[in-house]
Amino acid sequence: MPKEFFSNRKARQLLEYNNLGTFEQLWALQTPWFEEPNQRRNGWSGVVKLSLTNEKGKTIAIFIKRQENHNCKTPLHPFKGIPTFRREFLNIKRLNKNHIPTLSTVYYGERIANEKHQSILITQSLENYQSLEDFCTNNDNKSLPQRKKIMTLAGEISRKMHDAHFRHNCFYPKHLFLKYDQYVVDIRVIDLEKLKWLPFYQNIREHDLSQLIRHSKHMTQNDLKILLSSYLTSSYTNLEHSSLAKKLWSLIKK
Numbered sequence: 305m306p307k308e309f310f311s312n313r314k315a316r317q318l319l320e321y322n323n324l325g326t327f328e329q330l331w332a333l334q335t336p337w338f339e340e341p342n343q344r345r346n347g348w349s350g351v352v353k354l355s356l357t358n359e360k361g362k363t364i365a366i367f368i369k370r371q372e373n374h375n376c377k378t379p380l381h382p383f384k385g386i387p388t389f390r391r392e393f394l395n396i397k398r399l400n401k402n403h404i405p406t407l408s409t410v411y412y413g414e415r416i417a418n419e420k421h422q423s424i425l426i427t428q429s430l431e432n433y434q435s436l437e438d439f440c441t442n443n444d445n446k447s448l449p450q451r452k453k454i455m456t457l458a459g460e461i462s463r464k465m466h467d468a469h470f471r472h473n474c475f476y477p478k479h480l481f482l483k484y485d486q487y488v489v490d491i492r493v494i495d496l497e498k499l500k501w502l503p504f505y506q507n508i509r510e511h512d513l514s515q516l517i518r519h520s521k522h523m524t525q526n527d528l529k530i531l532l533s534s535y536l537t538s539s540y541t542n543l544e545h546s547s548l549a550k551k552l553w554s555l556i557k558k
Contacts, residue, residue: 306415309393315410318364319426322356327413330368330424338367347373349388353429365429366410372422376497387414387423388497395496396427402468405461405492430481430492437477440522450484455527457489458482459534462516465493466508473498475512476519509548517555528556 306327310316319325324333333352341350349371356364375385393412400406407427414423436458439445458480465472472479472493479495502508513535520528536549 306413308411308413310411311409314358318356318358319411321359324356327415327424330411330413330426331370331422333368342374344374347371347375349374365431367427367429369425369427370422372420374423375421387421389423389425390414392497393425395499398501399465399470399493399496399499402464402470404465404468404470405490406496407492407494430483430494433481433483433490433492435478436480436482436491437519437522439482440477440520440524440527446524450486450489451527452530453489454482454484454491455530456534457491459531459536461491461493462512462531463535466505466512469501469503469505469508471500471502471508472496472512472515473500475515477516477523478519506548510551513552514555517552525556532556 308327310319316325319330324330333354335352335354337350338353339351341348349369351367351369353365353367356366358364369389371387371389374388376388376391389412393409396407396409400408407430410426410428412423412425414421416422436454439454445451461480462475472495474495474497479493480491481494482489482491484490513532516531517528523531532549532552536546536552
C-alpha cells in the first residue's frame with residue numbers, strides 16, 4: 305500500500321478528474337520524457353510534463369517526477385536511505401512554511417514494489433518563468449528597467465533563505481526562476497534535492513554565494529554588485545563590512 309500525500313482537496317480532484325488519482329495510475333502513465341531518465345547504480349529517475357484540465361476547463365501544467373531505487377542516505381536512514389524525491393518534497397514544504405518562494409507541490413507518494421523503492425513527486429509548472437541564467441544570457445535584457453529590481457529581489461530571497469538556516473548546496477543562477485512585467489517581479493528557488501538546514505550562518509552564506517558567483521558567467525559585474533549589496537544589508541543585520549563581504553567582493557572582482 306503506497307503512502308500518498310495530496311497538497312489539498314483541489315489537487316486530489318485535479319488528478320482524479322484526469323484519471324491520475326492513485327500511485328498506480330501515475331506510475332503506469334505512458335508519455336514522452338521531458339528529461340531523459342537519470343540512471344544511478346540499480347535505479348533511475350525521470351521527469352515528464354503534462355497539461356491537465358480541471359472540471360472548469362482550466363488547463364494546469366504539471367511536472368511528474370518518478371524514480372526507482374534512487375535513494376540518498378540520511379542520519380536517520382544510514383543504510384537503505386530514502387528517495388531523493390522525498391527529501392525534495394520535505395524541503396519544498398520547509399521553504400513554504402518559512403515563506404520562501406519556491407515550487408508548489410501537488411502530490412507525493414512512495415511504495416515498495418518487488419523490493420524496489422518507488423516514489424513520485426508532482427509539482428505545478430512555473431509557466432512563463434525563466435531561469436536567472438537564461439534571463440542574463442539574453443542580450444536584449446541588458447538595458448531592461450526591471451533588471452535592477454530582479455537582482456535586488458534575488459539578493460533578498462537568497463538572504464531570507466539563509467536567515468532561515470537553509471543551505472541550497474547547488475545554488476546556481478539556473479536555480480532561481482523569475483517572471484516579471486512592468487510592475488511586478490517574482491522569483492522562486494528550485495532544485496531542492498540537496499537543500500539542508502544547518503546551524504551556522506557563515507558556512508551557509510559563503511558556500512552558496514560563492515557557488516552563485518562562480519557560476520554567473522552571463523551576469524554582469526553590476527548584476528552581482530546589486531545582488532550582493534541587497535543580500536548584505538537588511539533591517540536586522542548589516543553584513544556589508546564583514547569578513548564574508550570582503551571574500552565575496554573579491555570573487556566578483558576577479
